[in-house]
Amino acid sequence: MNGYFQNTLLAFGAVVFIHNVATGEMPTLVPPPREVKWSSEAPATLAPDGVVILLGSNATEPEQQAARLLKEFVAKRFARQWPILREGQEQTAHKTLLILGQRATCRCLDELCRKQGIELSSTSPGHDGYVIEMVKEGDQLLVLVGGSNARGVEYGQDTLSQMLQPSGSDLTLVRAKVRDAPVIPWRGRPQPLVREYLRPGELDLYVTSRVNFLDLRGGIYAFEPGAVLNKTELAEAVKEAHRRGLIVYATVNCGVPAKDRAKVLDTFRELLDLGADGLWLSFDDKGPGEDPVVLVKQVLRFGRQRHITGHLIAITPPKGSYPKIATDFNRKVMAIRGMERALWFWTAIPSTEALSEARSIGLKGRPGWWHNWPRLFTTHAYVGVPPLSLGWSAPDYDVLSGAGECLDAVMPWGGNAFGQHHVVPVINWWAWNPARHDWTALQRRLAQIVFGPESASDALRFDDQLQDLFELFRYSYKTSEDVPHCAPRLRDPGQRELAHTLLSELSSLLGQLATNAPAHSLLPERELRSEYLDRMRQEVETHRLAADLEYPEAWWPEHQRKILSALYAANDTEVAQLTELGRTRASRDIQQIRRLIASWPHVNSYADWWRQRAGLDASGWQALLETRRKALAERVTEYGRQSVPTATMLEGLRSPPLEWGIGRWQVSNRLLATVLPRPNEQFWGDWLAGLYEEHGLQATVFAARRKTPGDVGEYAELPAIVPLTDPALSDHLPAPLGLPSHKERDRLALLFFVSSSNKDLFSNTLIKYRWAGYRFIELLWDDKLLWEADLGSIPERGEWFLVRLPKLPPDLKNLMLRLRVEDRKLSLNNYTIAYVGPIRLLQLPD
Incomplete structure (x- = not known):
């Protein structure tokens, strides 16, 4: 790009505007040209039968397409029929000539450029560039749309089309000079x-x-x-x-x-x-x-x-x-x-x-x-x-x-x-x-194209309110053996009234759009309805029905926890009662979901998943747990082969820092107990958890399903019991060396090792910590959070953590812990496996 246009850009660095004093308004052109000089003259009124689109005698095919597009636009938008003529066919009755072309293809355009000193060439305004100039010759208005190449003519007519404005029963053309070319070629x-x-x-x-x-x-x-x-x-x-x-x-x-x-x-x-x-x-x-x-x-x-x-x-x-x-x-x-x-x-x-x-x-x-x-x-x-x-x-x-x-x-x-x-x-x-x-201007122009100028504001309001509606709902991103693909569901049932208020407003806007848009859209009615109106209606209707539905996801995870707890306690009676209760309630929910949102594309697979999961009896749950244990072993092997060798992630376990924080050599920490969690897994979603042993090293392992999104709220956890009075409760590892007296319970800490591997490779490029903030590991005492860490920032070779315990009640016999991993943000294409070594109870020096 060079010549006049380049010099103008260097001098001004922006679009030049002169306010249109005659009308008080200027059209917003999208995309914005590099340079616009608006005239202070009133817009030109275009007589219904006085406008022609004029092409050069050697017009290229793209120039002919430019003329066709402009002709079709004014016919659809303004119900005007502008004939397309070749130079030499114009008549004096044609008061406005829209001259489209290049200097090499249109003689009259070339002459006009020479006569008016309009700089137009393959290099000015530049690649894909165009100029728009308006010249009065006698009682004719000559509107020049000249391209630096053939495509420039197409782009120029698109800008010109935005300068046409209805004024009562008249059609006007806002006067301006435009010089434009793309920044990105x-x-x-x-x-x-x-x-x-x-x-x-x-x-x-x-x-x-x-x-x-x-x-x-x-x-x-x-x-x-x-x-x-x-x-x-x-x-x-x-x-x-x-x-x-x-x-x-x-x-x-x-x-x-x-x-x-x-x-x-x-x-x-x-x-x-x-x-x-x-x-x-x-x-x-x-x-x-x-x-x-x-x-x-x-x-x-x-x-x-x-x-x-x-x-x-x-x-x-x-x-x-x-x-x-x-x-x-x-x-x-x-x-x-x-x-x-x-x-x-x-x-x-x-x-x-x-x-x-x-x-x-x-x-x-x-x-x-x-x-x-x-x-x-x-x-x-x-x-x-x-x-x-x-x-x-x-x-x-x-x-x-x-x-x-x-x-x-x-x-x-x-x-x-x-x-x-x-x-x-x-x-x-x-x-x-x-x-x-200008993002707002882009949205408005698209709304005018798709829905028509009269309906653009309604379309924009619909889109804005639809985003507000989306914020109230949760959405599924996957389906697997361990989690179904759920329809939209409210994040907070307390916002149901707000959701219906928004849905009512959306329905009203959609009704207006469906009535008014077909007559004014630039799209064929079939495309308008199938690609836009019908899809908008589907969103509104799906969310309207979903807002009133009760989903098993709202109550099942806690109910499943009760079933599994009874199962691990070998309480067959309670298991039978809980499974029957869950089966009945889930069946009621699913019947309503199938009846109200039968058109939702995943409804059958969703119903089948819940029918199978809620239908499990005690033996079915035992079989599921056994399947999960086998799947965990396979998953650990897969991670070790395709991500990080398991031995690498466990190596740090061999050197526990038992003298953590002692400072001077005269004192030391006292190891009181060493425990592993029990293999009584609680879960929801695609995490698997269990115990793992390799070459004498024991650990807890948590493994997410590879190549599967991790959704918010998915988790797995295992219980760990740290004995405070009875050594026999430490049943997985050697008995503790001694337990603290009641007076010593303010100097206790837990020491443990954690390693984590995530898919930090992105297209074979290592991006460390790119999954930080997505998945977390927690250590809880009953429901109290003692410690947490971000699995996205823990190294593959692991690190040790020391967690000071609050002062414990003197009559507390066992510290009931839960080791838990969970998804807090939607993660797509992340693979996570984490190992946690045995939990050591330490008494720190006074």
């Missing part, structure tokens, strides 16, 4: 399946969203080398993309053994022969393959033969090298001639630090940002417009405001579970001008 919307591009209106949405590239792939990663291609579908997608000026990359998995390199090149060749413009080397989660340097050199050599270089080469590094920039893989591949100018897509949050890191390994341009977004992990049918923070690393807009100077490309990965008007524009409008991004 490459903005994409790759899809896992080619057919997604052929959905009605999909590629038109991409144009409105300022997308300029997509890719061809055969799944969530890429086309596999040698894949059989649906050439008809691919050719159609490429043709439609090119009609709109979009760049199309051929994406092939390059993380392959040496024997498949020829297939990689063959598949690239097939896709280029179908019309693809660029080559995207995908390593991604498939890994680096065998000697990737050799293959990358071959692909780049092939690309040069097809005149494909620079930004037409793209790459997704392999796992371990896409979240982290300065890796061995990235350095080696960057050193290959041609890769220093390619588009590199990393998931790292864009920042000056990331840019510096990329430059340090040889990148000549700027990084690309592959944003895995949106990521909700719920079964919500509708959530409104998801902000970019609902993606990997949860970046907020304050952090992202300066990202424009750090990126050459941006793309989202995900979002097909939502209406695409709530996904594609969100990241790409941000990318157009990150520093001036």
Whole structure:
């Protein structure tokens, strides 16, 4: 970017505004242009039959698409029919000429630029840039929408469309001069399946969203080398993309053994022969393959033969090298001639630090940002417009405001579970001008597109109140043998009235939207209803019914505790009574749930889970406990093999620091008792707990299910009895050396060892403490918390803890402890195993 536009940006550094004194209002343009000069003149009134859209005699296909999009917009939004003419076909009766094109394709636009001194070229305002100028010639108003390239014309008409305003029965055009170009030059919307591009209106949405590239792939990663291609579908997608000026990359998995390199090149060749413009080397989660340097050199050599270089080469590094920039893989591949100018897509949050890191390994341009977004992990049918923070690393807009100077490309990965008007524009409008991004304005424009200007305020209120409603409910994120996938349920039953108040307001807003939006939405009515209104209604109806339901989750964990306690006490009568009571109550709850939310997609599996769990009798519970013990042994073995060797986590047990805190040598701590918890597990969710022994070392082990989210409130615990009077109660380890007298009970402490392993690797990159604050371990005396620690910060090799006890009652015979692990935050893709050594009772020196 250079010339006049660059100098203007350097001089002003922001958009220039002149208040529209004639109307007192200016339209809010989304995305915000780099430079706008609003006129002090009154808006131009556009006569119903006096406006034409004028194209050059050599108009390119993207320019023709620009004209079509503008024509369809005014027809739908304002019920005006603006004909599309070629230059030379205009007549004096046409009082407003909307001239769309480039200087090379439209003679009259070129003449107007020369006559008015309008600087417009491929470099000014710049890549994908456009200008809007309004010139009065006699009684004609000439509105110039000129692009630095063909796509710029499409983007310019989109801005012009926002400058049209109804005024009574008239349609007006707010007068302004606009010079604009994107801050981030490459903005994409790759899809896992080619057919997604052929959905009605999909590629038109991409144009409105300022997308300029997509890719061809055969799944969530890429086309596999040698894949059989649906050439008809691919050719159609490429043709439609090119009609709109979009760049199309051929994406092939390059993380392959040496024997498949020829297939990689063959598949690239097939896709280029179908019309693809660029080559995207995908390593991604498939890994680096065998000697990737050799293959990358071959692909780049092939690309040069097809005149494909620079930004037409793209790459997704392999796992371990896409979240982290300065890796061995990235350095080696960057050193290959041609890769220093390619588009590199990393998931790292864009920042000056990331840019510096990329430059340090040889990148000549700027990084690309592959944003895995949106990521909700719920079964919500509708959530409104998801902000970019609902993606990997949860970046907020304050952090992202300066990202424009750090990126050459941006793309989202995900979002097909939502209406695409709530996904594609969100990241790409941000990318157009990150520093001036206006989240509120973006939401309003999307509401106007989807629901119509008259209904936009209702839609925004609906989305805001829906978020308030979500805050009142808990949601399930998984299902397994040990926890069912529950429908939404109130966090606090005391907020039921508030929930119904919100639901009543939401129902009213939805009724207004359903009545008014179809006539004013820019979407086909079928899409409006299926992708938005029906999903909104589903959310309201599901939550309305769920707010009044009683779920077993509210009472079952405590009831299960009673069943297990009776079972461990061998009280068969109490077990029978409790299981029958639980079965009856759960059956009543489930019948109501099935009746009221029969349309909820997980209702049958949910009911089956509870029918099985609540239906257990004493023998069924014994069998379940035995199954859990076997599963724990398998889980411990799996962790030892795939995470950290068990011996490594237990090694610290061999050296208990019995002289903790003694200071001078004349005194010492007195070891009074050593105990292990009893294997009487209490639990809810996917934790397993039990006892473990290896090479003479004994410990308690807690293991979460791998590759399964950990939800808030899931736990496992074991009881431990520390004797204060009767040595015989220490039945798992040698008897204590002596017990404290009543007068010595103010100097007691518990000493124990804890080790913990979490999935600190993220895409083969070690990120220490990334799971801090999620899972905790507690030591309780009855219901009193004596000690807790964060499992996300305890090292794999473990550490020792000394816990001072409060002064104990003189008649207390046993200290009844509970060792417990629990989830306090939703954790996705964390694997946790923790070991706790025997608990030692110490008497400290006076």
